[in-house]
Amino acid sequence: MGTDKRIASPSPDFRVMIRNAQGHYLARDDHGLFFTNDRAAAMVFDYLADRVAPQLEELQKTRGIALAVEPVPPEEVYEHCDGCEDLLMPWLIYFDGKRFLCAECRRREHGRARPPRPPRAREK
DSSP states (O other), rough: SSSSOSSSOOOOEEEEEEETTSOEEHHHHHTEEEEEGGGGGGGGGTTTTTTTHHHHHHHHHHHOOOOEEEOOHHHHHHHEEETOEEEEEEGGGGESSOOOEEEHHHHHHHHHHHHHOOOOOOOO
């Protein structure tokens, strides 16, 4: 296959976190939205699908609130296949109880683990 499949089904959309002027990340809990310095608690948005740019522009215009986006590195969005090391979206990875595998590696592993089927007896 001569193509690079490091990222499955690349999309023009990408994931971002939103930061305020103090560098704190937008987060949410049961009480609502807030800013935190805990990056792990930050909300992650699809930049295009969630219309981040127009919303931030509207906030700046109407409320004077300047927020910035920080792209989420692909390594934090995608999962690594333990078999071939490809990067895939999380829903394309299978966990077999020990390892995370892409569909191709899972088929390969499953094929090795399964004993050959005995030939079917013909009915007379």
